[in-house]
Amino acid sequence: MIRFGPSGNCDAFYAAGYKESIQMPEWLNKMGLNAYEYSFTLGRYLSDSTARILAQEAQKYNVKISVHGPYYINFCNDSDVSIENNTKFILNSVRSLKILGGDHCVFHIGAQMKLSRQEALSNLEKNFKDFLEYYHELGDYEDIYLCPETMGKYSQIGTPSEIFRICNWDKNLIPTLDFGHINCIMQGALKNKTDFIRIFEEGIETIGFEKMKKCHIHFSKIKYGPKGEIAHLTFDDNQYGPNYEPFLESIIDLGLEPTVISESKGTQGPDAKVMSEYYKSCLSK
Numbered sequence: 001m002i003r004f005g006p007s008g009n010c011d012a013f014y015a016a017g018y019k020e021s022i023q024m025p026e027w028l029n030k031m032g033l034n035a036y037e038y039s040f041t042l043g044r045y046l047s048d049s050t051a052r053i054l055a056q057e058a059q060k061y062n063v064k065i066s067v068h069g070p071y072y073i074n075f076c077n078d079s080d081v082s083i084e085n086n087t088k089f090i091l092n093s094v095r096s097l098k099i100l101g102g103d104h105c106v107f108h109i110g111a112q113m114k115l116s117r118q119e120a121l122s123n124l125e126k127n128f129k130d131f132l133e134y135y136h137e138l139g140d141y142e143d144i145y146l147c148p149e150t151m152g153k154y155s156q157i158g159t160p161s162e163i164f165r166i167c168n169w170d171k172n173l174i175p176t177l178d179f180g181h182i183n184c185i186m187q188g189a190l191k192n193k194t195d196f197i198r199i200f201e202e203g204i205e206t207i208g209f210e211k212m213k214k215c216h217i218h219f220s221k222i223k224y225g226p227k228g229e230i231a232h233l234t235f236d237d238n239q240y241g242p243n244y245e246p247f248l249e250s251i252i253d254l255g256l257e258p259t260v261i262s263e264s265k266g267t268q269g270p271d272a273k274v275m276s277e278y279y280k281s282c283l284s285k
């Protein structure tokens with residue numbers, strides 16, 4: 001089943017008089033949405049007791065929660081501090097995710113820093129595979145998917161091809177395809193249904209249909225420049241894209257059932273709703 005929802009709490013949620021994240025499932029249900037991404041990106045803290053209340057609300061209103069790990073994760077960095085932090089940040093995120101009843105943990109896998117692309121990728125491979133070994137030794141999170149994200153700046157690791165290759169390393173890895181980011185590194189070339197299908201098909205070839213079918217998706221319009229991503233926009237943007245219509249048509253054509261999260265700037269709830277409505281209208285044609 002495909003799900004739609006926002007990342008974080010949008011302006012419309014607060015404008016309707018709501019105040020706290022634990023109220024999100026109720027609001028999402030009223031909006032006809034059924035996914036919610038809780039972000040630890042600013043090192044935000046979620047107590048277990050609050051997580052349990054949020055989980056109960058999510059279950060009551062049929063909302064599936066995913067989490068986004070802190071931005072500081074970087075598996076290309078070989079320092080002991082970084083290796084220790086990567087482990088801590090991901091494990092803290094999946095621990096909360098498990099309480100929240102979800103199974104998609106999104107994170108940014110690394111940045112090139114002053115290394116060559118090749119050096120960065122080989123550090124990443126070693127450090128991330130070490131982490132995965134430890135992760136399975138723990139054995140507590142075998143039912144959770146780690147979802148490394150495609151990134152929007154050339155200095156970050158995370159082209160679609162890189163993410164697909166990484167997702168082949170372990171059964172618990174599935175991709176987060178951020179089509180706003182992908183459009184940034186393609187300098188706006190993500191336009192038609194065939195452009196989206198080409199990316200999904202590369203994924204299907206590399207990691208298989210079953211993993212692609214349940215992949216995680218971030219969708220928003222994003223402003224870009226020569227270095228890639230600059231700023232998240234809303235669906236009112238007509239300049240940068242990408243457009244959601246060809247994206248949604250492509251997942252229907254391919255029979256995919258991803259979780260689709262809107263990361264629009266401030267309008268992520270209403271924009272998720274726009275996508276959900278368009279998806280339904282295509283199905284009823």
Ligand SMILES: [Zn+2]
Binds near residue numbers: 106107108
């Ligand atoms: Zn992200």
